[in-house]
Amino acid sequence: MQKQPTIRDVAAAAGVSVAVVSRVLNPGSGPVAETTRGRVNEVMETLGYHPRTAARELKHGPPTTLGLLLADVSNPFFARLADQVVQEAHSRGIQVLLMTTQEDDQLESERLSTLIERRVSGIIATPTGNNLEIWKKLQDMGTDVVFVDRSIPALPEVDVVTINNIESARSATALLAAHGHRRIAIISGPATSTTGRDRIAGYREALEAAGLEQDDLLVRSAAFRGAAGGDAMTALLNLDDPPTALVVANTAQVTAVLRRLAHAGVSIPDELSVIVFEDSPWTELMTPPLTIVRQPIDLLARHSVQLALSRASGKSSGKPTVVRVDAELIERSSVGRPRVRT
Amino acid sequence: MQKQPTIRDVAAAAGVSVAVVSRVLNPGSGPVAETTRGRVNEVMETLGYHPRTAARELKHGPPTTLGLLLADVSNPFFARLADQVVQEAHSRGIQVLLMTTQEDDQLESERLSTLIERRVSGIIATPTGNNLEIWKKLQDMGTDVVFVDRSIPALPEVDVVTINNIESARSATALLAAHGHRRIAIISGPATSTTGRDRIAGYREALEAAGLEQDDLLVRSAAFRGAAGGDAMTALLNLDDPPTALVVANTAQVTAVLRRLAHAGVSIPDELSVIVFEDSPWTELMTPPLTIVRQPIDLLARHSVQLALSRASGKSSGKPTVVRVDAELIERSSVGRPRVRT
DNA sequence: AATAAAAGTGGAACCGGTTCCATTATGTTT
DNA sequence: AAACATAATGGAACCGGTTCCACTTTTATT
Structure with missing residues (x-):
């Protein structure tokens, strides 16, 4: 020693x-x-x-650390986001402090306190939606805050990087409609999240454009954690007039939904056409290979890091930046024509 | 501001x-x-x-930060490990600096320099196998170093937390032998890694115990990154006397191997019985559901964090600790009896 | 009531770097 | 050779906390 x-x-x-x-x-x-x-x-x-870094940072500490505050990292979407953010940050000589909220605003608040004490130069976060005052304080302190994947409408002054959720859900739904489906369901994130709301909005747009009737029973919100997705699926299957097509737009619940389908013995795409928001390599290995909405995680990461370091690099403009990147609809084999009702 | x-x-x-x-x-x-x-x-x-944390740490800085140095986080195994480590650390009021090496020892060396400069109290790492002097220096400085998942034999004084790789591969192989397979192949990590070596050792043990002939052509090493797993699979399929059963023990290459199998139209388990080291929820959703070796990630994380904080909490014993946790073989439907050769 | 012990507080050094400013050495210009 | 600019260096204050130690006030002991 x-x-x-x-x-x-x-x-x-x-x-x-x-x-x-x-x-x-x-x-x-x-x-x-x-x-x-x-x-x-x-x-x-x-x-x-x-x-010693601690001593160096004491005097006008150069921005050498960035906070990455995610819901959790076991979710492959966030995991890959974390991976890309870390790589992007490293390439600029920046270190990443990884934290998770488990979607709990109390925990989020504690993590934010830690980040304040560390005086990180920037924070990339998937906010729970609460702790508004803390986010504001962070910005006042001069911290570059970037919301990724989701945002908080009550905080319009914060930079945001997301995929174009409305358009993604719209095109997925439109594809199903184009295949002749008239009863299209969607399982999305909670309506309190911007992600969930936007995807449902896109879904409705597509239905309207296709001249299809809207049925609120076909719109299900599932919490990010737990088995909510499976329950939503079961509810849909038990409907008097069940859907013939489904968009699973709640990334966190994709496997729960598919597990329930497998368990119920629902055949894809014969009985149900499915499109999922998920880009795991596994989706291609399923029988049948799933049609997916691929989120450009590398772009999300690159833009997030750039914004989180913008003030540091002096490129701070007055107004908040909103970056909306396009997701890609990849057609594989889980979408077919609806079976004629017997 | x-x-x-x-x-x-x-x-x-x-x-x-x-x-x-x-x-x-x-x-x-x-x-x-x-x-x-x-x-x-x-x-x-x-x-x-x-x-301000930086100022606090200057004076006999209390161990408040821990370095987590993984190969990458896009690999679900490491992602879930990271998730658990972060949770475990947070519950003790410790922060986690996440870094990745991409299996590159040059990058690893740079990351380690950063960690030295930050004077982190502990490091949990999946080492590339090089940079021996740096690891030694870290220990000399009083940093608690813990290797997780792999180890470096040349550094016996470092604490290690792994699954029991020998036993895991042995029992997986034994299961295949018990089903009557005589040509059992294994795709494992590079022979330079302890993980790869141990799993192959367990495989050989099982063959011996079952009185089966060993054929080096059936033992394939695949690098952690890239498409190496797929190539290894192709090579196995092209053998004059191809295997009827396979253990995919290189976690990082599981999807590459399965993709190649799907592409080649090999039916599981009719033509090939398969066991994979992988605990993604997707394995259960495949057709057929895969028989897997489940690694107890939560235990790995818990022990790692504990060891990485041991010196800090004064529980430093003289000799290095080696924790070996048992993996669980979960039988599903990807293992069957070998098809009679026509 | 005298004395000892404990509680409460402040002054100042210290941690390990960075940075301003003064000083000395070197080089260039006419 | 004088005058001046520039390069190289050192001294010391400073960043924002922690901690030792001395000092004052309160409480306990006999």
């Missing part, structure tokens, strides 16, 4: 002042003779010196 | 010294009159004061 050398140890060993060592550490912060630089670097090497 | 209040601002506003405020901040560090405490807390509240 050796004690780590400090900048003063280095200075002493190299026979220079700490100021010089600091200049060697931060090229461009001042002139250093070439020979001196060499000697100092040598000493740092032999002493195994590593400048 | 308001400037944040400091402890001195609070002290001034409350009419006390900074020492008193600090004591209020750290209960137990010294006596404070009840009325004073109340007043100080009140001032902190109205001023919106949050102590």
Whole structure:
């Protein structure tokens, strides 16, 4: 358990002042003779010196850390988002503090306190929808806040990066309508989430455009966590006039829904055509391969990181930025024509 | 962009010294009159004061951050590990800095430098297998290093948490043998990884116990990244005497292997019985549902965090700890009797 | 009531860097 | 060679907390 050398140890060993060592550490912060630089670097090497980030950050801390606050990381969508965000951040020399809320606003509040104490330069988050005052405070402090995947309408001044949920749900629904389906159901996220609301809006748009009747019984909201998706599925199957097609727009509940379908022995696409919002490699391996809405996670990550670092890099404009990227509808084999009712 | 209040601002506003405020901040560090405490807390509240972590850590920084260095997070196994580690850490008030190596030792080295500079109290990592000197240095510095899922034999003094790979592969292989298979193949991780080696060892043990002939052509190593798994699969299918059963023990390559099988039109389990090391919910939704080896990720996470914090909590024993948790073989429908050769 | 012990508080050094400013060494211009 | 700009360096304050120690006030002991 050796004690780590400090900048003063280095200075002493190299026979220079700490100021010089600091200049060697931060090229461009001042002139250093070439020979001196060499000697100092040598000493740092032999002493195994590593400048301590905590000390560096104390003085006008350069933005070197970014908070990533997600609902959870076991959800593959968030996992891949996290992966991309981390890679993107690393490529800019930024570190990522990963936190999860489990969709719990109490936990979210605690995590945000931690991030405030750390004085992170930016936060990328999937907000629960509450803790409005804390989000505001963060912005006041000069933290770059970016909501990804969802947003909070009551906080219009926050940057947002999402997929075009309305359009995604619209095109998925339209594809089903084009196949001749008239009873199209949707299982989406809770109506309290912008994601859920937008997807349902897109769904309704498509129905209207196709001249189909709307039936609120075919619109189901499922919570992000738990088995809600399965229950919603069961309810749909038990309807007097069950749907012949389904859009599963609540990413978190896709597997729960499919499990219920498998359990009920519903054949896809003969009895039910299905489109899911999910881009797991597994969707292609299912029987039949699923038609999916692919969310461009890499773009979400890239834009999020960029915005979360924008103020730091001085590109802060006055008004909030909203980035809406397009999802891709990938047709495979889980959509067919509706079976003629017997 | 308001400037944040400091402890001195609070002290001034409350009419006390900074020492008193600090004591209020750290209960137990010294006596404070009840009325004073109340007043100080009140001032902190109205001023919106949050102590700055960087400053706190400067002085004998309490272990408040933990590094989690994984290959990547898009792999669901690592994603769920990350999720559990973060939850476990949060429940102890510890933050997690997430980093990825992409299995690249150069990147790993850079990440480790960052972690050294941050003086994290512990690191949980899936090591690439190189950078031995850095790992040693980390330990010398007093950092709690824990290897999870894999280990580095050349570094026996590092704590390790893994599943019992030998036994897992053995029992999976034994199950196939018990079904009458005589040509059992395995696709595992690279032989440079302990995980890969152990799983192959368990596989061989099972063959021996069953009195089956070993054929090196049936043992394939696939790199963690890329399409290596698919190529290995193709090679196996093209054998003169192809296997009738397969263990896919390289978690990262499971989907690549299955994709190739689907593409080749190999029917499971009629033409090939399959067991995979993978616990994604999707495995249950496949046709047929896959027989899997389930890795107890929650246990891995819990033990890892505990060890990574052990020195901090003073429970440092002399010798390194090795935790080996048992995986669970879950039988579903992808294993059958070998088809009689025509 | 005198004395000892405990509680409450403040002053100031310290952690390990960065940075401003003054000072000295070196180089260029006329 | 004088005058001046520039390069290189060092001293010391500073960032925002923690902590040691000395000092004052309160409470307990006999």
